Amino acid sequence: MRTKLRGICLVLCAFLIFPLWGCSSKDHSKEKIVLETKVSTTESKTPSTIPTQKKGSLAGAKIVIDAGHGCTVDYTEPVAPGLEPTNYEGPGTGTCGVSTKKPEKTLTLEIAKALKKELIKKGAAVVMIRSKKGTRLSLQERAEKANSSKADFSLRIHADGLDDPGVNGATLLYPSSQYVGENLSHKSRVIARYILDSYCSSTGLYNRGIVERGDLTGFNFSKIPVVLIELGFMTNPQEDKKMSQRDFQRKMVQGIAKGIERYYKSK
Numbered sequence: 001m002r003t004k005l006r007g008i009c010l011v012l013c014a015f016l017i018f019p020l021w022g023c024s025s026k027d028h029s030k031e032k033i034v035l036e037t038k039v040s041t042t043e044s045k046t047p048s049t050i051p052t053q054k055k056g057s058l059a060g061a062k063i064v065i066d067a068g069h070g071c072t073v074d075y076t077e078p079v080a081p082g083l084e085p086t087n088y089e090g091p092g093t094g095t096c097g098v099s100t101k102k103p104e105k106t107l108t109l110e111i112a113k114a115l116k117k118e119l120i121k122k123g124a125a126v127v128m129i130r131s132k133k134g135t136r137l138s139l140q141e142r143a144e145k146a147n148s149s150k151a152d153f154s155l156r157i158h159a160d161g162l163d164d165p166g167v168n169g170a171t172l173l174y175p176s177s178q179y180v181g182e183n184l185s186h187k188s189r190v191i192a193r194y195i196l197d198s199y200c201s202s203t204g205l206y207n208r209g210i211v212e213r214g215d216l217t218g219f220n221f222s223k224i225p226v227v228l229i230e231l232g233f234m235t236n237p238q239e240d241k242k243m244s245q246r247d248f249q250r251k252m253v254q255g256i257a258k259g260i261e262r263y264y265k266s267k
């Protein structure tokens with residue numbers, strides 16, 4: 001008993017001392033990233049404690065949801081491992097709703113949270129990369145966090161924007177094989193096709209097809225299959241309004257979830 005107590009004490013002391021070391025660090029940016037990761041790790045652990053994984057069409061599935069943008073710091077990072085940092089990201093990135101004036105980061109978080117609920121209802125475990133308005137995680141760090149979750153795949157949520165307000169519709173992006181290899185690229189492509197087709201039939205949005213990309217940091221650092229949904233165009237006045245309506249958001253989320261279900265059934 002005493003040995004046990006001593007052991008518990010040692011563990012508790014380690015937990016108490018560790019944050020003090022973090023606070024004494026002069027590298028504040030790094031310190032905050034560590035804190036963010038810690039908070040998020042707690043979030044990530046939550047789904048695995050939900051005892052619904054034995055039931056439902058997605059029982060046993062583990063999925064990462066990454067609500068795009070919302071970064072609170074400026075940084076540059078490489079497009080792929082081994083390259084020079086050239087890719088800028090920061091608080092200003094992302095598009096904005098022409099009608100709603102809503103930033104892309106807000107829409108992506110709304111859909112991410114609703115999708116999380118829907119997937120958990122169907123029995124899946126869900127790992128959220130971002131659950132709050134802001135994050136200090138870079139795109140590379142988001143990918144690394146998804147990797148460490150050991151999920152089946154990662155779904156990055158974004159919305160599109162262009163100068164031409166007439167352009168509309170949804171697109172699914174997946175990584176080219178250049179940095180992630182043939183196997184991961186192929187698996188991602190299959191997931192992309194299921195999600196896009198189901199999403200477009202549920203929402204009635206124009207299906208712009210699946211697109212292979214080799215220039216995205218968030219893809220090239222991934223070690224699990226990864227896809228990125230462009231929900232629709234926030235620069236198209238009608239589409240922008242629709243994507244913020246409650247009923248329409250339900251269709252968006254159900255469409256994505258059904259696509260995911262179909263993917264798992266096909267395996």
Ligand SMILES: [Zn+2]
Binds near residue numbers: 068069095104158
């Ligand atoms: Zn985006």
